[in-house]
Amino acid sequence: MCQQVVAQLRTLMAPRVTAVLLPLLLVVLAGGLAGVASAARILGVFPFPSRSHVVIYSTLMRGLAARGHHVTVFSGYPLDPPVANYTDVKLTFDMSALAAVRKNKSMFSLGEQNAFFSVVISHFIGPTFAEQAFQHSSIQDLIATTNEKFDLVILADFFVDAFAGFAHKFDAPLIYMSPITGFPWTNDLIGNPSPDSYVPSIFSQYSDHMSFRERLFNTVINTFGRLFHQLYYLPKQNSMMRQYFKVVPDLPHVSEIIIQRTALVFTYAMPGVSYPQPLLPNLIQIGGIHVKPVKPLPKDLKKYMDDASEGVIYFSMGSNLRSAEFSEEQRDAFIKTFSKLKQKILWKFEEDQLPGQPQNLKISKWFPQNDILAHPNVVLFITHGGILSTQEALYHGVPVIGIPIFGDQALNMKTLENLDCGLQLKYSDINDASFERVVKEAITNPKYLKRAKEVSRIFRDQPQSPLEKGVFWTEYVLRHKGAAHLRSAATHLSWYQYLLLDVVAVLVLVPAALVYCVLMLCRRLCCATKKIIIKDVKKKKKQ
Structure with a gap:
């Protein structure tokens, strides 16, 4: 040629x-x-039925496809419209498993569970959907094929570790991609330090400045989670992997695969905004990767917002929670407060009508959230505190009121509270007085808007965009054949070696043994001396 x-x-x-x-x-x-x-073949496996998670994963995969790599993605939410170099394989899920956990109640019922329940149930829900994904013919065909070859496997860091078997099958490096700021065991996976003294658990709602009681609970919940993950979850994942990858020869334990082959971990923390903590070179924060360039609003919506001389309040509980499932008393509390305000309200509401809807309130089953938050007239965002929503708010400099329900939402809102970018209202505390109080505080106190704008500038002030960073480090792993030079030696240490308990034992036991020997020697000398003295005394008495 x-x-x-x-x-x-x-x-x-x-x-x-x-x-x-x-x-x-x-x-x-x-x-x-x-x-x-140099175009690589990259496999992405994201077998969890959460659109918000897949938004994060697919953004990176789309960026890799744009670079000329050939990506194949297994998820429940294919791209629409499709893009070049991007092969989507749709997975379907039976959501009755989640309904059983909720006992057929609304998603809001999950907010009533304690942290220990959240740890346990997340370790059950994830594997349930992983098992369903394994039963898809497309997954089984990929396991059985001998004609396919992938240079890299990217796996969701959300309780689906059995799919790490693909990394062994294709002899490829593995990248974990977390849809949150990171689980405690995610840090352990690559040996990244994560002290419980100032790194709050995602199952808590603490800041990085914890009281003694908070540090105690943070240590207990993280230790419980780590033990449950190691002693119960990983053996179950290993059994699942061996069941479905039985045609793959010489299959190691799943723990061995993920430790030996994990080249990199992407977390959804925000540099400069999330709580500072130690970061190894192969733990990369790509928070905000999903934030897209702003598109023009539909004409009617643009006019509605442009004409809002007193500003606009946007209210959405995300894609998994339905505002229509708020209790009648809670909806009335929202409506009463909104009717007293001068601002216009946009509320993502999943039904065609809202009884008692005031004139300044516009409802819709869907709104272009990112484009709305970018509008200069938006003065407040009321949200569930999901990580995508809170990061979009921070990116565009919009103060937030959070009503966290489950998962990392309370932790996300605690972060915003500490930044003075928003307020938190517990779901169980919603009533006329409480809701009106936090809304009026947020829109009348200028510190929230001021701080939101300041944090937005910090968030944007990075040498690379989150997508550029994600693509760069993915290609770095490809260029350097797994980038083994980035891996910490901590992954080869047992838990007692990592905690230096053997060293502590030596430092304590050796001096203790020396002291003991000295004391015993002194005791024997004293006893011998005493016997000599007694003998001399007796001898003198006889004389």
Whole structure:
């Protein structure tokens, strides 16, 4: 191919021009061909029925496809419309498992559970959907095939570790991608320090400045989670992997696969905004990767917001929680407060009508959230505190009122409270007085808007965008064949070695043994001396 191109260039160019330009053109051509040759085949496995999670995962995969890599993605939410170099394989899930956990109540009922229940139930829900995904013919065909080859596997860090078997099958490095700021065992996976003294558990709602009681609970809940993960969850995942990857020869334990093959972990923390903590070079924070460039609003919505001289309040409980499932008393509390305000209200409400709807309130089953939050007239965002929503609010500098229900939502809202970018209202505390109080505080106290704008500037002030960072480090792993040089030696230490308990034992026991020996020697000397003295006394008495 190169020879044909060169021949054509020689015939088209004058000899002198060819002598000058041909070397440069050959460099450009070689670079282009090298780029095509280096295009990798990347497998993404995201078997969890949460659209918000897949938004994060698919954004990175789309970015990799745009770079010329060939990506294959297993998820419940294919891209619409499809894009080049991106092969979607749709997974379907039976949501009755989640309904059973909720006992057929609304999703709001999950907010009534304690932290220990949240740890346990998350370790059950994830594997339930992983098992369903394994039963799809497309997954089984990929396990059985001998014709496919992937250079990299990207796996959701959400209780689906059995799929790490693909990394062993394809002899490929593994990247974990977390849809949250990170689980305690995610840090342990790569040996990243995560002290319970100032790194709050996602199952808590603490800040990085904890009281003694909070540090005690944080240690207990994280220790409980780690033990449950190691002693119950991973053996179950290993059994599941062996059941479905039985055609793959020489399959190690799932723990061995993920420790030996994990090259990198992406977490959804926000540099400069999330609580500072130690970060190894192979733990990369890509919070905000899902925030897309702002698009023009529909004409009617734009006019509605442009004409809001007193500002706009946007209210949405995300994709998994339905505002229509608030109790009648809670809906009345919202409506009464909204009717007293001068601001216009946009409320993502899943039914066609809202009884008692005031004139300043507009409802819809869907709103373009990112584009709305970018509008200069938005003065407040009322949300469930999900990580996508809170990061979009911070990116656009909008103060927040959070009504956290489950998962990491309380922790996300605690972060915003500490930043003075918002307020938190417990679901069980919603009534006329409490809701009106927090709304009026948020829109009348200028510190919240001021701080939101300041944090937005911090969030945006990065050398790379989150997507550029994610793509760079993914390609870094590909270029360096798994980037083993980034892996910490901590992953090869047992827990007692990592905690230096063997060293502590030596430092305590050796001096203790020396002291004991000295004391025993002194005791024997004293006893011997005493016997000599007694013997001398008796001898003198006889004389």
